[in-house]
Amino acid sequence: MIARTARFACSLFVALMLACPAGAEEPPMLQPDVAAGKLPPLAGRLPNPPLVVDLKRPNWTQGAYGGEMRMLMAKDRDIRMMVVYGYSRLAGYDEQLRIVPDILEKIVNEGSRVFTLHLRRGHKWSDGQPFTAADFRYYWEDVVNNKELSPFGLPQALMVRNRGPRFEVLNDTTMRYSWDEPNPQFLAALAGPSPLYIYRPAHYMRSFHAKYIGLAKANAQAIVAGSRSWAGLHQKKDEQYRFDNPDLPTLEPWMNTTPLPSTRFVLVRNPYFHRVDASGRQLPYIDRVTVAISEEKLIPAKAGAGDIDLQARYLRFDNYTFLKQNEKRNKYRVQLWEKALGSQIALYPNLNVDDPHWRRLMRDVRFRRSLSLAINRHEINEVVYFGLGKESSNTVLQRSPLYRPEFREAWIGFNLKAANALLDELGLAKRDANGLRLLPDGRPMEVVVDTSGESTEETDVLELVRDSWRKIGIALFSRPSQREVFRKRVYSGKSMMSVWTGLDNGIPTPEMSPRELSPTAQEQLQWPMWGQYYENNRKGGQAPDMAEAIELVELYDAWRVSASDAEREKIWLRMLDIHAQQVFTIGVVTRALQPVVVSNALRNVPTEGIYSWDPGAYFGLYHPDTFWFDPKGRR
Amino acid sequence: MLRYVINRVLLMIPTLIAISIIVFLIIQLPPGNYLESYIAELQAQGESVDPQKIAFLRKEYGLDKPMVEQYLYWAWGMLHGDFGYSFEFNLPVSKVIGDRMLLTIIVSGITIVFTWAVAFPIAIYSATHQYSWGDYGLSLLGFLGIAIPNFMLALVMMYLANVWFETSIGGLMDPEFVGKPWTWPKARSVLEHSWIPVIIISAHSTAGMIRRLRANLLDELQKQYVVTARAKGLPPRKVLYKYPLRMALNFFVSDIGSILPHIISGTEITAVVLSLPTAGPMLLNALKSQDMYLAGSFLMFLALMIVVGVLVSDLALMALDPRIRLQGGVTR
Numbered sequence: 001m002i003a004r005t006a007r008f009a010c011s012l013f014v015a016l017m018l019a020c021p022a023g024a025e026e027p028p029m030l031q032p033d034v035a036a037g038k039l040p041p042l043a044g045r046l047p048n049p050p051l052v053v054d055l056k057r058p059n060w061t062q063g064a065y066g067g068e069m070r071m072l073m074a075k076d077r078d079i080r081m082m083v084v085y086g087y088s089r090l091a092g093y094d095e096q097l098r099i100v101p102d103i104l105e106k107i108v109n110e111g112s113r114v115f116t117l118h119l120r121r122g123h124k125w126s127d128g129q130p131f132t133a134a135d136f137r138y139y140w141e142d143v144v145n146n147k148e149l150s151p152f153g154l155p156q157a158l159m160v161r162n163r164g165p166r167f168e169v170l171n172d173t174t175m176r177y178s179w180d181e182p183n184p185q186f187l188a189a190l191a192g193p194s195p196l197y198i199y200r201p202a203h204y205m206r207s208f209h210a211k212y213i214g215l216a217k218a219n220a221q222a223i224v225a226g227s228r229s230w231a232g233l234h235q236k237k238d239e240q241y242r243f244d245n246p247d248l249p250t251l252e253p254w255m256n257t258t259p260l261p262s263t264r265f266v267l268v269r270n271p272y273f274h275r276v277d278a279s280g281r282q283l284p285y286i287d288r289v290t291v292a293i294s295e296e297k298l299i300p301a302k303a304g305a306g307d308i309d310l311q312a313r314y315l316r317f318d319n320y321t322f323l324k325q326n327e328k329r330n331k332y333r334v335q336l337w338e339k340a341l342g343s344q345i346a347l348y349p350n351l352n353v354d355d356p357h358w359r360r361l362m363r364d365v366r367f368r369r370s371l372s373l374a375i376n377r378h379e380i381n382e383v384v385y386f387g388l389g390k391e392s393s394n395t396v397l398q399r400s401p402l403y404r405p406e407f408r409e410a411w412i413g414f415n416l417k418a419a420n421a422l423l424d425e426l427g428l429a430k431r432d433a434n435g436l437r438l439l440p441d442g443r444p445m446e447v448v449v450d451t452s453g454e455s456t457e458e459t460d461v462l463e464l465v466r467d468s469w470r471k472i473g474i475a476l477f478s479r480p481s482q483r484e485v486f487r488k489r490v491y492s493g494k495s496m497m498s499v500w501t502g503l504d505n506g507i508p509t510p511e512m513s514p515r516e517l518s519p520t521a522q523e524q525l526q527w528p529m530w531g532q533y534y535e536n537n538r539k540g541g542q543a544p545d546m547a548e549a550i551e552l553v554e555l556y557d558a559w560r561v562s563a564s565d566a567e568r569e570k571i572w573l574r575m576l577d578i579h580a581q582q583v584f585t586i587g588v589v590t591r592a593l594q595p596v597v598v599s600n601a602l603r604n605v606p607t608e609g610i611y612s613w614d615p616g617a618y619f620g621l622y623h624p625d626t627f628w629f630d631p632k633g634r635r
Numbered sequence: 636m637l638r639y640v641i642n643r644v645l646l647m648i649p650t651l652i653a654i655s656i657i658v659f660l661i662i663q664l665p666p667g668n669y670l671e672s673y674i675a676e677l678q679a680q681g682e683s684v685d686p687q688k689i690a691f692l693r694k695e696y697g698l699d700k701p702m703v704e705q706y707l708y709w710a711w712g713m714l715h716g717d718f719g720y721s722f723e724f725n726l727p728v729s730k731v732i733g734d735r736m737l738l739t740i741i742v743s744g745i746t747i748v749f750t751w752a753v754a755f756p757i758a759i760y761s762a763t764h765q766y767s768w769g770d771y772g773l774s775l776l777g778f779l780g781i782a783i784p785n786f787m788l789a790l791v792m793m794y795l796a797n798v799w800f801e802t803s804i805g806g807l808m809d810p811e812f813v814g815k816p817w818t819w820p821k822a823r824s825v826l827e828h829s830w831i832p833v834i835i836i837s838a839h840s841t842a843g844m845i846r847r848l849r850a851n852l853l854d855e856l857q858k859q860y861v862v863t864a865r866a867k868g869l870p871p872r873k874v875l876y877k878y879p880l881r882m883a884l885n886f887f888v889s890d891i892g893s894i895l896p897h898i899i900s901g902t903e904i905t906a907v908v909l910s911l912p913t914a915g916p917m918l919l920n921a922l923k924s925q926d927m928y929l930a931g932s933f934l935m936f937l938a939l940m941i942v943v944g945v946l947v948s949d950l951a952l953m954a955l956d957p958r959i960r961l962q963g964g965v966t967r
Contacts, residue, residue, distance in 0.1 A: 076723070150687070231695075484665065
């Protein structure tokens with residue numbers, strides 16, 4: 001990635017400004033502590049240079065300090081979402097989905113092989129201890145290369161063809177990771193919503209590590225704490241992502257002060273946070289975030305009652321009308337953001353199904369195409385999605401630079417004649433008394449679609465698909481079960497077809513990994529056994545025996561060692577093209593919408609946005625540290 | 636008598652062992668284990684999971700061991716007062732349950748006292764004024780109380796409170812006290828907030844108790860000794876309280892057996908709806924996410940309460956009502 005020198009001038013300006021005594025104002029919440037000498041003044045808390053956040057979004061303004069942002073979550077464990085929303089990363093995505101340095105001052109990237117990371121001078125953890133190369137060294141030497149803490153070796157994102165990087169500390173604020181071959185997934189892993197943490201607060205973690213306090217003492221304190229060994233306790237304390245250890249120093253804008261279990265979590269501002277606004281005032285604007293834990297199904301009701309200031313998680317599109325109805329009375333606004341799913345709902349023919357006749361059919365592209373052609377997407381869009389969706393195959397969205405109209409339009413036209421012709425061509429022309437086509441062994445063609453039984457939306461859509469498939473002589477039955485049962489059935493090949501959401505990342509850029517398009521994981525419902533084969537390093541599962549799938553694997557391997565964006569784009573487009581032509585998954589409707597409830601007093605929340613896990617980190621992409629409460633808008 | 640008690644206590648041991656095995660099997664019965672449902676949940680929200688982390692956790696949590704070994708590990712720990720480890724909270728089970736148990740006992744205790752305080756006078760009034768307008772009216776209320784599910788009542792009250800008073804019911808204390816140590820203001824806040832859940836939770840049992848007490852009392856009031864007592868000129872109050880009411884209380888004593896487990900968790904769904912920080916919702920979640928040691932220890936605790944409660948109520952009944960005899964040749 002490129003070092004973003006564009007911000008440099010601005011940073012320099014702020015640095016000068018901080019140097020002069022008439023610096024920017026202190027956040028009022030911290031003033032008493034600064035006055036009492038418990039905290040150093042602003043200049044002593046900020047790194048040099050700090051990250052200046054000046055977003056060029058319409059209606060984006062600098063804000064006022066203060067306030068408490070209320071949110072709801074369904075489980076204690078959801079507190080991790082505050083790490084996602086905080087989105088403080090070594091490098092993170094900006095709104096144009098480019099990866100830019102955030103905690104790091106700059107990244108020097110040489111051919112995706114050698115990455116030199118430069119920290120900000122004087123950057124501090126939330127407890128005031130310096131954040132330096134030592135924290136990276138601790139992770140490298142004492143965590144990831146420690147047999148007890150990492151019995152399974154390095155994380156995938158650090159591996160290129162089964163080799164890890166060389167790690168060097170150049171000086172107190174500079175580290176270098178170098179591979180022999182390009183590693184394009186490295187930066188994306190650092191920028192993830194659940195990022196690859198290649199650093200640890202060494203000063204804190206050492207007190208649990210056998211190397212620093214001795215094996216006997218480390219184990220003894222672990223057993224007192226209820227863990228089986230020191231490694232277990234270290235792991236438990238070392239949860240930067242879970243966010244459940246209030247003692248663990250953090251670099252996020254708000255730090256958690258409440259241990260689990262609780263029904264209400266309070267997060268307060270991190271006095272050492274590294275971002276400032278254009279006037280040099282330290283972010284975040286909002287002093288406190290409170291996260292109340294409530295029953296998942298009650299969250300829409302509570303949001304509608306105005307019990308929150310910002311909420312999207314656990315709100316569904318079918319809550320939209322209810323939320324909208326209470327908008328005025330409870331002084332909030334409901335905005336519809338776009339989800340980044342490749343398809344709101346997609347059918348997954350199981351290419352690894354047990355039944356040999358069905359397996360042969362599922363693997364025949366003509367069969368998959370005919371099924372896709374026999375879906376009346378327009379009708380489904382109008383009936384189930386109020387016409388707000390967009391008929392589409394399961395491919396990337398228009399927002400992505402990799403979008404091509406021909407991918408979206410491939411095999412989605414409603415054409416029963418063509419579908420029937422394809423099936424006849426397959427030798428399925430014989431029909432029974434009810435007009436159902438017969439398999440070669442004489443059974444009528446009855447497709448059982450497994451659903452996870454979680455939403456009526458899936459069953460509604462299937463109902464409409466059933467009607468049109470009946471017209472090509474195929475019966476559809478849906479089989480709702482429970483999520484684990486559903487997955488088990490698919491993985492073991494018992495299920496012939498399943499329904500789930502489409503591609504998780506519908507807005508990729510070439511530098512994001514195309515792993516979803518290639519068999520890489522068991523959870524890929526169209527080829528679970530092939531996925532398992534690659535997930536377990538070519539052991540277990542089944543090796544793919546279909547030319548197109550093998551080509552996808554080769555393309556993915558090529559991407560993993562690709563050195564340039566042009567090359568990556570070529571690989572991506574080829575993979576998308578294969579998917580469009582092969583119809584491995586049958587997309588129905590795209591442009592899924594996510595209701596976002598925002599208090600009228602809360603400013604700087606964009607009216608339109610994408611609601612996406614990766615890239616995006618949900619709200620994280622839009623800088624929640626710059627959200628602020630307008631005192632005039634409050635009740 | 637003493638032998639009987641000892642026998643009963645000894646019999647509890649195999650009962651509890653059998654229960655623990657059944658509990659463990661039932662929790663393990665759904666496919667998958669905690670980590671698999673954890674992965675599935677994350678994936679449903681679009682999150683990815685690091686397979687290496689999962690492998691580490693599987694080893695750390697002992698989920699790679701055979702089921703028998705897992706059971707023995709759990710059972711052996713329980714004998715030493717170690718209830719295992721909650722995967723969901725990353726904490727020992729005892730620490731997870733601690734504060735919730737106290738709140739649960741407070742809420743349930745108040746509920747039970749409230750139930751008695753309301754049900755007794757009403758039942759006595761209904762029985763002594765049978766087929767009066769008051770009896771009809773109170774019976775109607777009682778039937779409504781039995782017929783309306785608690786959680787439904789809770790939903791309706793939440794809605795009305797929100798629309799009329801713009802307040803939200805739910806929670807057991809003012810937000811600023813959550814997670815703070817116990818102090819007088821916190822206790823007062825809990826009392827202030829607990830009356831709504833108490834009314835909702837007790838609606839059903841109050842109504843049930845009114846019906847049962849009324850029926851039992853009516854039975855007794857018909858009996859000859861009551862007529863005799865009246866004929867002899869005893870004051871009506873004394874006639875009522877001294878004999879028929881006492882006789883009508885047998886069912887009440889045998890209820891103790893079910894009250895003990897009820898104190899710990901009898902109102903899961905209502906508590907979920909009202910988002911009360913009590914033990915019920917936690918048990919429900921633990922079962923859903925297959926957090927097996929948390930759920931298992933919880934269920935074991937409930938089982939223990941039932942076994943002890945039944946014993947206590949049997950003994951109390953025996954002591955209270957001389958008409959009750961032990962079978963099987965035990966004599967006094």
